[in-house]
Amino acid sequence: MAKSRAQIYDELLVLKCQQGNREAFAELIERWQKRLWHYAFQVTGSQTAAWDIVQETWYGVVKGINKLKDTAVFPRWVFRILNHKCVDWLRKQHLQSRLSDQLVNQAQDKPDEKQNCAEGAESLRQAVERLSPESRALLTLRYHTGFDIAQIAGILDIAEGTVKSRLHRTLKKLREMMGANSDV
Amino acid sequence: MYNLENDINKILSDMGEFDATKAETLRKEIVQMWADKNLVRAKLVFWIFFLLSVGIMIAGYHGLRSAADTRGIILWAIFLMIGFNSTILMKLWYWVVDSKLNVLKELKQLELQIAELAGKNTPSEN
Numbered sequence: 234m235a236k237s238r239a240q241i242y243d244e245l246l247v248l249k250c251q252q253g254n255r256e257a258f259a260e261l262i263e264r265w266q267k268r269l270w271h272y273a274f275q276v277t278g279s280q281t282a283a284w285d286i287v288q289e290t291w292y293g294v295v296k297g298i299n300k301l302k303d304t305a306v307f308p309r310w311v312f313r314i315l316n317h318k319c320v321d322w323l324r325k326q327h328l329q330s331r332l333s334d335q336l337v338n339q340a341q342d343k344p345d346e347k348q349n350c351a352e353g354a355e356s357l358r359q360a361v362e363r364l365s366p367e368s369r370a371l372l373t374l375r376y377h378t379g380f381d382i383a384q385i386a387g388i389l390d391i392a393e394g395t396v397k398s399r400l401h402r403t404l405k406k407l408r409e410m411m412g413a414n415s416d417v
Numbered sequence: 418m419y420n421l422e423n424d425i426n427k428i429l430s431d432m433g434e435f436d437a438t439k440a441e442t443l444r445k446e447i448v449q450m451w452a453d454k455n456l457v458r459a460k461l462v463f464w465i466f467f468l469l470s471v472g473i474m475i476a477g478y479h480g481l482r483s484a485a486d487t488r489g490i491i492l493w494a495i496f497l498m499i500g501f502n503s504t505i506l507m508k509l510w511y512w513v514v515d516s517k518l519n520v521l522k523e524l525k526q527l528e529l530q531i532a533e534l535a536g537k538n539t540p541s542e543n
Contacts, residue, residue: 238532245525252518258451262444267435274433284439291447295454304521357421358428369429376426404421 236305244304251299258298262291265308268378269315275369276319286322290315312374312388319370360410368403375400466507473500 236244243264249257269290273283293314301310361369374385382400386393477497484490 236528236532238529241525241529241532245522245529248518248522248525252515252522253455255448255452259444259448262447266440266444270435270440271429271433275429280433280436283433284436284443288443288447291443292450295447295451299458304525354424354428357424358431361425361428362432372425373429376422377429407421407425 240305240308243307247298247301247304247307251301251304265311269311271377272312272315272370272373273319275373276366277322278366282322286315286318289318293318308378308380309384309387312378312380313390316370316388323366356411357407360407363410364403364407368399368406371396371399371403466503470500470503470507473497473503476500 243261246257246261246264250261266287269287270283273286273290274280277283277286290311294311297310297314301307361372364372371385371389374380374388380388382393382396385396389396474497477493477500480493481490481497484493
């Protein structure tokens with residue numbers, strides 16, 4: 234698959250960083266900070282926690298960027314670090330077990346809920362907000378950051394098939410929630 | 418991307434308030450930290466090589482003086498020469514690594530220009 238200009242530019246920045254170019258590192262942070270923060274925010278649901286996680290992620294990048302052999306894997310690598318930090322945070326918060334419970338409950342209960350809400354975008358917004366952090370994170374990786382299935386599988390350490398099925402399930406659930414919303 | 422996916426992207430982007438001031442502060446902090454770490458690393462590499470070279474040279478010199486037979490003298494002389502040459506080897510290693518990165522950088526710049534000519538995506542974020 235042909236690389237986009239943005240991807241090549243990122244690779245160039247990583248190479249410059251490996252040569253010790255300070256401006257390149259600053260630019261790399263600027264280009265990725267927002268995307269990292271959005272992902273962390275979708276997972277944690279807390280702005281403060283998201284900033285802490287992003288900061289820790291950059292510490293990880295500082296430690297490892299000189300050892301990165303294939304510059305093309307930078308986005309996947311940095312999101313992998315971020316994802317690990319997010320999982321650590323969730324563990325600390327003892328949310329892991331609750332998350333899976335929430336996921337099951339939402340799948341069972343939420344579509345039946347009748348709420349007063351506007352149609353269209355607002356309905357979608359509410360549905361997205363009611364998704365589990367796990368599902369929101371998946372949507373962020375796919376539609377906000379623009380990673381392909383293989384890249385997401387690499388970041389989350391799961392099989393490509395699992396990513397596809399989770400994505401399919403999440404979209405289906407979203408549609409069901411939106412349907413429930415618009416039935417009101 | 419069809420409509421739902423576009424809408425999801427928009428909604429996800431709008432969720433949470435990204436604090437640009439905080440982002441800038443963090444960026445500066447991380448860049449400074451990275452620069453400091455690089456400096457420490459460079460100093461560490463320099464001192465390790467320096468002490469190693471000096472150590473080898475001193476050991477070689479003492480070995481050479483105390484060597485009893487010709488074979489011993491030759492071996493200690495080689496050891497001493499390695500000590501002298503290790504500074505050159507260090508520079509050579511640095512040059513090889515730097516050249517490799519320069520070549521890769523040039524290749525990326527070419528790739529970037531080709532992509533520009535082919536009229537692909539803009540260099541901005543997704």
